[in-house]
Amino acid sequence: MKRIADSTVRRLSAYLRFLEDFESRGLTTISSQELAKRGGTTSAQVRKDLSFFGSFGKRGLGYSVPELAGRLREILGLEREWKIIIVGAGKIGAALAHYRGFRQRGFSIVAAYDNNPEKIGRTLEGIPVRNIDQLERDMQRERPDIAVLSVPAEEAQSMVNRVVKVGIKAILNFAPTQLQAPADVTVKTVNMAMELEGLSFALTNRE
Amino acid sequence: MKRIADSTVRRLSAYLRFLEDFESRGLTTISSQELAKRGGTTSAQVRKDLSFFGSFGKRGLGYSVPELAGRLREILGLEREWKIIIVGAGKIGAALAHYRGFRQRGFSIVAAYDNNPEKIGRTLEGIPVRNIDQLERDMQRERPDIAVLSVPAEEAQSMVNRVVKVGIKAILNFAPTQLQAPADVTVKTVNMAMELEGLSFALTNRE
DNA sequence: TTTAACTTGTGAATGAATTCACAAGCTTCT
DNA sequence: AGAAGCTTGTGAATTCATTCACAAGTTAAA
Numbered sequence: 224m225k226r227i228a229d230s231t232v233r234r235l236s237a238y239l240r241f242l243e244d245f246e247s248r249g250l251t252t253i254s255s256q257e258l259a260k261r262g263g264t265t266s267a268q269v270r271k272d273l274s275f276f277g278s279f280g281k282r283g284l285g286y287s288v289p290e291l292a293g294r295l296r297e298i299l300g301l302e303r304e305w306k307i308i309i310v311g312a313g314k315i316g317a318a319l320a321h322y323r324g325f326r327q328r329g330f331s332i333v334a335a336y337d338n339n340p341e342k343i344g345r346t347l348e349g350i351p352v353r354n355i356d357q358l359e360r361d362m363q364r365e366r367p368d369i370a371v372l373s374v375p376a377e378e379a380q381s382m383v384n385r386v387v388k389v390g391i392k393a394i395l396n397f398a399p400t401q402l403q404a405p406a407d408v409t410v411k412t413v414n415m416a417m418e419l420e421g422l423s424f425a426l427t428n429r430e
Numbered sequence: 431m432k433r434i435a436d437s438t439v440r441r442l443s444a445y446l447r448f449l450e451d452f453e454s455r456g457l458t459t460i461s462s463q464e465l466a467k468r469g470g471t472t473s474a475q476v477r478k479d480l481s482f483f484g485s486f487g488k489r490g491l492g493y494s495v496p497e498l499a500g501r502l503r504e505i506l507g508l509e510r511e512w513k514i515i516i517v518g519a520g521k522i523g524a525a526l527a528h529y530r531g532f533r534q535r536g537f538s539i540v541a542a543y544d545n546n547p548e549k550i551g552r553t554l555e556g557i558p559v560r561n562i563d564q565l566e567r568d569m570q571r572e573r574p575d576i577a578v579l580s581v582p583a584e585e586a587q588s589m590v591n592r593v594v595k596v597g598i599k600a601i602l603n604f605a606p607t608q609l610q611a612p613a614d615v616t617v618k619t620v621n622m623a624m625e626l627e628g629l630s631f632a633l634t635n636r637e
Numbered sequence: 638t639t640t641a642a643c644t645t646g647t648g649a650a651t652g653a654a655t656t657c658a659c660a661a662g663c664t665t666c667t
Numbered sequence: 668a669g670a671a672g673c674t675t676g677t678g679a680a681t682t683c684a685t686t687c688a689c690a691a692g693t694t695a696a697a
Contacts, residue, residue, distance in 0.1 A: 227635070228684070229628065236627040237608065254644065263608060266644090267686055274646060282645040283693030299627050300634025307626075314525040321521045324606060324623045330630075369629055392636070393629040395622075399531055401444060401470060409632040411625045415602075416531045418618045419514075420443040420506050421436065422576055422600040423537075425616040427507025428434070429599070435654070461674065473674090474656055481676060489675040490663035643694080650687070657680070664673080 231272050235295055237262045238269065242292040254285035304329050306367040310382050311374035312337035312352045315397050319371060320347035333365055362389040369393045376400040383410075438479050442502055444469045445476065449499040461492035511536050513574040517589050518581035519544035519559045522604050526578060527554035540572055569596040576600045583607040590617075 241261045245253055255266040255273075262269070273279055273291075276298050280286045296302050307325070309316045312335040319325075320335060335347055336355045343354045353361065370386040372379055372394060379398035386394065387408055396402055396412040404410050448468045452460055462473040462480075469476070480486055486501050487493045503509050514532070516523045519542045526532075527542060542554055543562045550561045560568065577593040579586055579601060586605035593601065594615055603609055603619040611617050 227631075230684080232628050232631050233624055235631075236624045239627075240606070256644080261608065263610075265686070267688095268684095270644095270646060271685075278646060280645050281693065282691065283643050285644065298631070298634075300630040301627065305626075305630055305633070314528045318521040318525040319622070322622065325626065328623055328627070330626055368633060369626070393633050395625055395629060399447070401448075401468060403470075407636070409629055411628055413620055413622070413625060415526070415529065415620065416535055417440055417443045418602055418620060419512075419532065419537055419576070420446075420508065420535070421439050421618055422602060422616055423507040423512055424434075424439050424442075424505070426512070426575060426600050427505075429614070437654075463674080472656070474658090475654095477674095477676060478655075485676060487675050488663065489661065490673050492674065638697100640697080641695090643692100645690105645692075647689095648687105649689105650685105652685070653683080655680105655682070657678105659677095660675105662673100662675080664671105666671080667669090 225275065227275055231275065232299070234262060234264065234268070234272055235299060238272075239292060239295040239299065239301075242288055242295065245288050246292060251288055252285045253288055253291075255280070258286075301329050304331050305369055306365065307332045307369045307371055308358075308362070308365075308367045308386075309335040309350070309371045309373060310355070310358070310386070311335075311372060311378075312339070312342050312347060313373060316371075316373040317347050319373060319397075320350050330369070333367055334361065358385060359389050362386070362391075367391070369395060371395045371397070373397045432482065434482055438482065439506070441469060441471065441475070441479050442506060445479075446499060446502040446506065446508075449495055449502065452495050453499060458495055459492045460495055460498075462487070465493075508536050511538050512576055513572065514539045514576045514578055515565075515569070515574045515593075516542040516557070516578045516580060517562070517565070517593070518542075518579060518585075519546070519549050519554060520580060522580040523578075524554050526580065527557050537576070540574055541568065565592060566596050569593070569598075574598070576602060579603045579605055581605055 238258055241258060255269040259266045259269045279291050279294050307330050309319055316335055320332060332350050335350050335352045336358055337343060337352055338355045342352045345352050370391045372382055374382055376398045379400050380402055383402050383404055387404055392408050394410045396410055399414050399416050402410055445465055448465060462476040466473045466476045483505050486498050514537050516526055523542055527539060539557050542557050542559045543565055544550060544559055545562045549559045552559050577598045579589055581589055583605045586607050587609055590609050590611055594611055599615050601617045603617055606621050606623050609617055
C-alpha cells in the first residue's frame with residue numbers, strides 16, 4: 224500500500240468527527256465542499272485524501288454520511304477496541320484517565336502504572352493504578368496495544384524501552400523529550416512546551 | 431520576511447532543548463551532525479533550518495553552544511515573558527497549571543477562569559481561579575498574550591470569540607474541535623483523540 | 638428527452654519541504 | 668607552509684503534498 228502522509232490521516236480523523244456530527248443531525252449526504260468548509264481545507268483536498276483508499280462518493284450527489292463514516296472508521300482502525308495503558312499516574316495521567324473521548328472512540332484504558340506507593344492500589348476514574356514493577360508481567364497477560372507515557376522526561380526513554388521489549392507497537396508520549404524507538408514502533412509526541420514556543424515565534428515574527 | 435514552515439519552528443524548538451542540555455553538561459561547541467542525531471533528523475536539515483535566520487556557525491568547527499542557544503531563544507521570542515491565561519479549570523487546565531516547564535521557559539500563567547462556583551476563588555498551584563464573567567475586564571487590565579483553552583468542545587468557539595475580541599493573538603486549544611479565528615490570530619490545537627486515531631491507523635495499516 | 642446544475646475522481650501542474658553535493662573556511666598536525 | 672580532516676552554508680535536484688481543471692456521472696426540472 225502507498226505510504227499515507229501523517230497530515231492526511233489527521234484530516235481523515237477530522238472528517239470523521241464532522242460526519243458523526245452530521246449523522247447525529249440526521250443528514251444523509253454531504254459534499255466534499257461542505258466537508259472542506261468544516262475542516263478548513265479545500266474540496267479537492269478532501270477528495271484527494273479519500274481517493275487514496277477508494278471512491279466512496281456519487282458524482283453529482285456527494286457522499287452518503289453513514290457509509291463514509293463507516294469507511295473512515297474502517298480505514299482508521301476504529302472498528303475494534305484498542306487497549307491502552309497509562310504509564311505515569313501524575314497530573315497528566317490523571318487528566319487522560321478522566322477524558323471521556325477515549326472510551327467513546329473505542330479506546331479502553333485497562334490500567335495505569337506508577338512508582339509512587341501513595342498512588343498504587345488506588346483508582347483513577349475506575350482505572351486501577353498498579354505498581355510499575357508489575358508492568359512486564361501484566362503486559363504479557365493483557366497485551367495492551369498502546370502505551371501512553373506521562374512520566375517525567377528523565378524516565379521516558381527507559382519506559383519506552385520497557386514497553387517496546389514486551390511488544391508495544393504504538394506509543395503516545397507526553398514527556399517533553401525526543402524518544403528513540405525501533406522503526407516498527409510508531410511514536411507520537413505531544414509536547415506542550417513546543418506548541419507554546421510555536422505561538423511565541425508567531426507572536427514575535429508577526430507578518 | 432520569508433514565511434517559515436511550522437515544521438521548521440518545531441525543530442528549532444527541539445534544537446534549543448538539546449543545546450540547553452549540552453550547555454548544562456559544559457560543552458561549548460556542537461556540529462549540525464550531532465544536533466541532527468539528537469533530533470532524529472539530518473545535518474543538512476539542521477543547517478537549512480538555521481540558514482533561514484542567518485549563519486551562526488564556523489566552518490570546520492561547528493556552532494558555539496551558548497551563542498546558538500541565545501540566537502534560537504531570540505528567534506523563538508523566548509527572551510521576554512509571555513503572559514498566559516487558562517480558560518477552563520477542569521482536569522486538563524489543572525494539569526497545565528501544574529506543569530513546571532512553562533515557567534521555566536518564560537511563560538507565566540497569570541490566571542485561570544471557570545464558571546463553576548466550586549472552583550472560583552480557589553487556586554491551582556498558586557494561580558487564582560476567577561469567574562469567567564471577569565474575563566474581559568481582567569484582560570483589558572492585564573493584557574495576557576496567550577490563551578490556553580481547556581473547556582468542553584461545545585464552549586470552545588465562543589471562548590475563542592471572547593478572547594479574540596479583547597485582543598488575544600495566540601491560542602493553544604485543547605478542545606477536540608476545529609476553531610474559526612481571524613487570520614492574524616494563531617491557533618494551535620492539541621487533540622489527543624486525533625493522535626490516538628493516528629496510532630490506530632498505524633497499527634491497522636502496518637507496513 | 639434535453640438541458641442545467643451539481644459533484645466526484647483523478648491526471649497534470651504547481652508549490653513546498655527535504656536532501657544532495659560541493660565550494661569555501663577553519664583547525665591541527667607535520 | 669602545506670596537507671589532511673572537519674564542518675558550514677547554500678544553490679540545485681529531488682521528493683512529497685496540495686491545488687487545478689476537467690471528463691464523466693447524477694439529479695431534477697422543463
